Each structure stands twice: as structure tokens, then as C-alpha cells.
Amino acid sequence: MNTENTSVEQLISYFKNYFPLNSKERDELLVHFTERKIKRRGFILQQGDVCRHFTFVVSGCFKMYAVDKNGKEHNIQFAAENDWITDLASFYAEKPSQLYIEAIEPSVVLQIKHPDLLSLYINHHKFDRNFRIIIEQKFIALQNRVLQNISSTAEERYQSFLEQYPHISNRLPNTQIASYLGITPEFLSKIRKDLTQRT
Amino acid sequence: MNTENTSVEQLISYFKNYFPLNSKERDELLVHFTERKIKRRGFILQQGDVCRHFTFVVSGCFKMYAVDKNGKEHNIQFAAENDWITDLASFYAEKPSQLYIEAIEPSVVLQIKHPDLLSLYINHHKFDRNFRIIIEQKFIALQNRVLQNISSTAEERYQSFLEQYPHISNRLPNTQIASYLGITPEFLSKIRKDLTQRT
């Protein structure tokens, strides 16, 4: 049994949630997407490098983060099974990235290179369509996160993170969640204590 | 001279920054986009209504905001000339919106209805393409805002807002900027004082 095939089947299946692919389009996936296994703590992007791949997570989990001038990491995004993770700014402009993308768990991904994705867009209308819809959904989620950031306390943000991402939150150490919420691990610890004591 | 024509010309010109439209596509804009003048404090969306239009700002300025349980407004987005403003979640799902979109200045917009935009997508590949790119760019900007929210102080966020949106920031009252940054007007006032005194 060919592992790569299984991965691509998962990607094909993922696209069924949008405008499903015909056989020609499915073939294109097989041609252009490459499977890669990433170890825990392995990087698929490091600051200073150009983000050359658009990445689909088949299994495992990643974090994307920036490092500030004091060396602190700030988690911008997590991505687990059936999600995409890429530094779009670097990928499309082909400029050095400011970000890191690192595996939190041993992972399997499917990756497509910039020129290959462009050729998919050009030759198959449906990929423009599907990626438009995918990113619209991600935009909506991100906008809700911004709203939370400007209007809610850390405790409220923590609770809605748990509700919104139950499949991820129980796989992540609290340090990583704190970094995503924009608070210190110590303060998250206090929030958790307050929450349990209130029950 | 026909005002509507001038507005649509501005929209056509806007699309020149992406994949420019051919004459058939330009005609579609004329058919499907409707010009509307909005007074200061006029709404193009109110909480509870379905967001029926995708809106292009020809002139003027809008804010999109949510109202929390205490009645406080939180500005999610501003949009001035040559920008789009729409509650995507409500627009695509055709569900009641949680948000308001209100004119900060007397404004002129071009609007397209949901079924008309879908027909543009279906009949003209280029609109899928262009709107994919437009929203990718908005996604990148929003992601940077999230990063700032989780990693920077209010003062830093204020400064980078001024740098990033000079054409908007000098038209907005500080109360509105404070709401966008997620701080109180009083604290913004203090930040401004500190900044000038430090110079």
C-alpha cells in the first residue's frame, strides 16, 4: 500500500466539502502535491527563509509563530488534520518570512510549490473557487478572533478557545495556549484555578 | 454626466491592480452593481438583519462594529475609498448578522447582491480569481493585526495603526481609534500625551 496515495485521498476527500474535484483535477493533486513526514520539533518554515510551499496537514499538529525582540514566541495559528498552514505573505510575494512553522507532534503533510499552485489556478477554475472559499472561511474565523481580542478578558478568550477548538486544545500544553491567547503561562494557570474553584 | 458611470469606472480601475477586466466583465459590473449614497451615521447593516450586499466604498468612510452585552461598541474594521466592507459570515450563509456597518462620513458605495455575485463567479472565472487574491491580502493584514494584539502594548499598536493607515487615521475621532485598538479613549489620551511629551 502506497502511503502517498492515502494522503492524497484524504485531500480529495477534504475538497468534497467545497466544489468536489473531477478526475482530471484529482490527477493534478497527485502530480503536484508531495508527501513529507515531519518529526516533532521539526520546522517547515524558519524566519528568513522564503515560504516555498502551501501545506496541507494530513496528520499531526503545527504551530505558526513570530519571535519578538525579547526572544518570546507568539503563536499566530495552530493547524491539525485537514487544515492548511502557510505564511501567505511570504509565499505569494516570495519574500523572506518573519515566521516559524514547527511541528508540535510527529506529522504528515502534503505540500505544493508556488509555481505549481499557480498552474493549478490557471488550468483549473475550480481551485481558484475552492481556495477563495477556504480563505473566506479562515478570514471570518480570524475576524472573530480579532473581535475577541479587542473586547474580551483573557478568561473569556480562554473559554471560547476551549469551546471552539476542543480537538486541538486537549493536545496542546498550556504554555502554547497562553502564547496563542496573548497572555503569560502564569496568568493562564491562575485563570484555570479560578475557573475550577468557581465550579 | 452620469454619476453611476463614474463610480463603476472607479471600480473598474480598482480591478486593474489585480487581473484587469475585459469589456464583457466590465459590462457585468454595470449591470449588477448599484450605486447608493449614504448619509453620515447611516447604516448599511444592522444587527439582526441579513447582510444582503457586498459593498465597495467609492468615497467616504465606514466602520464595522459589534456591540457587547454592556452596550459598548467594538470596531472590527474601517473602510474608506477603494476598499470592501461586508459581513462575510452573514452574507454567504444568509444568516442574521451580529454586526453593524455605519457611515462615519457622507459616502458613496457600489453594492452587489448575493445571487448576482454568485453569477459573476460562475460566469466569469476572473472574479473568483480576483476576489481570492483580494481576500488573501485582507487575510494577511488581519493576521498581522492578531499578531500585534497578542504581542504588543497599546502604545505600540497605536503607533503602527498611525503608520499603516495614515489616510484613515487623520479622519477618525480618537474614540473610534481607541475602539479599534481595544482600549478606552481615556487611555488613548494618556498614550498620546506620553508620546508628545517624550519628543
Added chain:
DNA sequence: CCTAAACCTTAAACTATATTAAGGGTATTT
């Protein structure tokens, strides 16, 4: 051109969150 409403500032008291430091617990790696 007048007036009400909106806006801006200040400051004191309060609350939310960060920092520092320390100790114990839990995984990963060797």
C-alpha cells in the same frame, strides 16, 4: 450662526495582567 451633542483631557482609585522567583511534576532523550 447657535446649540446640543460629541469629543478630548486629566487625575485618582481600582482591576487585570506581567514579572520574578521558587519548587515540584511529567515527559523525552540518552
Added chain:
DNA sequence: AAATACCCTTAATATAGTTTAAGGTTTAGG
């Protein structure tokens, strides 16, 4: 199985941001 690195918690102290209240200034709109 031991060693090391990572993770979680607690608490005291410090800082960032809010609330309340008040007075002065600007601006939109009749």
C-alpha cells in the same frame, strides 16, 4: 533507568489598562 528539559503552579510585587467623574473644546446640523 537516569538525566535533562520542559511544564505547571503559587505567590509577592510591579505595570498596563479601566473606571469614574469632571470640565473644557470642537463639530455637526437645525
